[in-house]
Amino acid sequence: MLFKNIKELVQVRSVAIDFVAGEDMKTLPTITNAYLLVKDGRIADFGEMDNCPTDSVDEVVDATGKMILPAWCDSHTHIVYAGNREGEFVDRINGLSYEEIAQRGGGILNSAKQLQATSEEALYEQSKQRLEAVIRMGTGAIEIKSGYGLTVEAELKMLRVIKRLKENYPIDIKATFLGAHALPSEYKENKYKYLQLVIDEMMPKVAEEGLAEYVDAFCETGYFTVEDTRLLLEAAKKYGLIPKIHVNQFTTIGGVQLGVEYNALSVDHLEEMREEDITVLKGTKTMPVALPGCSYFLSIPYTPARKMIAAGLPLALATDYNPGSAPSGNMNFVVATACIKMKMTPAEAINAATINGAYAMGIEKEYGSITLGKKANLLLTKELNSINFLPYAFGSNHIERVFINGESI
Numbered sequence: 001m002l003f004k005n006i007k008e009l010v011q012v013r014s015v016a017i018d019f020v021a022g023e024d025m026k027t028l029p030t031i032t033n034a035y036l037l038v039k040d041g042r043i044a045d046f047g048e049m050d051n052c053p054t055d056s057v058d059e060v061v062d063a064t065g066k067m068i069l070p071a072w073c074d075s076h077t078h079i080v081y082a083g084n085r086e087g088e089f090v091d092r093i094n095g096l097s098y099e100e101i102a103q104r105g106g107g108i109l110n111s112a113k114q115l116q117a118t119s120e121e122a123l124y125e126q127s128k129q130r131l132e133a134v135i136r137m138g139t140g141a142i143e144i145k146s147g148y149g150l151t152v153e154a155e156l157k158m159l160r161v162i163k164r165l166k167e168n169y170p171i172d173i174k175a176t177f178l179g180a181h182a183l184p185s186e187y188k189e190n191k192y193k194y195l196q197l198v199i200d201e202m203m204p205k206v207a208e209e210g211l212a213e214y215v216d217a218f219c220e221t222g223y224f225t226v227e228d229t230r231l232l233l234e235a236a237k238k239y240g241l242i243p244k245i246h247v248n249q250f251t252t253i254g255g256v257q258l259g260v261e262y263n264a265l266s267v268d269h270l271e272e273m274r275e276e277d278i279t280v281l282k283g284t285k286t287m288p289v290a291l292p293g294c295s296y297f298l299s300i301p302y303t304p305a306r307k308m309i310a311a312g313l314p315l316a317l318a319t320d321y322n323p324g325s326a327p328s329g330n331m332n333f334v335v336a337t338a339c340i341k342m343k344m345t346p347a348e349a350i351n352a353a354t355i356n357g358a359y360a361m362g363i364e365k366e367y368g369s370i371t372l373g374k375k376a377n378l379l380l381t382k383e384l385n386s387i388n389f390l391p392y393a394f395g396s397n398h399i400e401r402v403f404i405n406g407e408s409i
């Protein structure tokens with residue numbers, strides 16, 4: 001397939017990179033008046049229209065006035081869940097806080113109750129609707145977490161649903177085991193016993209069935225402490241499960257430091273950041289991930305992107321799509337919100353939502369940029385004046401077509 005007359009081919013990285021950080025995030029390389037050739041689902045050639053190949057191709061797409069970007073890489077979601085929590089949404093409008101709702105047995109435990117009572121089949125059906133919807137909105141690779149099961153059986157059910165999604169959909173899906181998401185009420189007086197269940201029963205089964213690549217924990221006041229999380233990450237090492245952890249959403253308790261110590265692939269949320277949390281990330285291979293949809297929905301602070309980028313750090317953006325703190329999987333909204341609320345430039349936000357997102361789920365060699373040999377997961381925009389229009393005109397759909405492995409969906 002040949003795309004020709006592309007007004008701007010965006011995020012072109014002729015020399016493959018792992019991620020972009022600091023000052024470099026401001027640069028979003030593009031080719032104007034470009035062509036792009038796709039063969040066997042991969043990027044086979046690209047360049048200026050002057051050099052456009054003339055050999056015959058199966059299909060030509062005329063992209064006059066339109067732009068092409070790599071599809072979004074959403075490195076943090078919880079899209080496998082049962083039911084919804086719009087009741088809690090109204091409770092929050094009426095004055096309760098997210099923490100208060102959780103303390104009353106709502107929140108994650110509410111979702112766990114619903115998920116435990118849902119069959120694997122029904123869970124798959126509900127989750128696949130969401131997956132299909134986010135693909136239509138331009139997501140070309142996604143990470144999905146467990147963590148709404150909280151029993152051996154229900155955690156495995158969630159992970160098997162993720163496995164089935166992996167098998168049945170053409171986008172890349174990475175699975176993360178989040179057994180330590182919240183403490184089930186029957187373990188209220190005995191947190192250690194639940195951690196034992198996670199470590200001694202869930203984790204070996206997850207590893208044995210090859211159900212996850214990554215391990216996560218909600219390292220937060222009122223959930224799991226740094227020491228609890230350390231126990232988990234230590235155990236996960238044995239199974240080769242790489243950490244990607246929830247830290248600094250409401251309080252700064254040392255989760256970032258722990259993540260760095262355990263070579264986490266990413267540390268996610270970061271709404272609360274102290275100077276030392278920024279410093280410890282410098283020069284590491286751990287990607288900080290911001291989730292502005294969560295900040296928006298819960299009215300909590302946004303990740304201090306400007307401070308972090310000024311310190312030379314990279315930053316990735318993801319949706320956190322989940323029923324409690326971010327019921328939206330729209331990466332276009334995330335990119336716009338990062339520009340509007342976090343003062344990221346459109347170039348920084350697009351870097352954060354493509355190549356840096358790919359890195360945050362370990363797939364930067366195959367996704368996240370227009371590079372020879374990478375998967376042809378692409379967004380064809382509607383006619384646009386400039387790439388800045390994408391986040392500027394927030395809330396409108398600017399995507400005309402989405403291509404996954406070179407196939408129009």
Ligand code: NIG
Pocket residue numbers: 107108111218246249294320322323324325326
């Ligand atoms: O990333 N913070 C922890 N977990 C999810 C939300 C969980 C929920 O409320 O269901 C998050 O925000």
Ligand code: FE
Pocket residue numbers: 076077078246320322
């Ligand atoms: Fe999350």
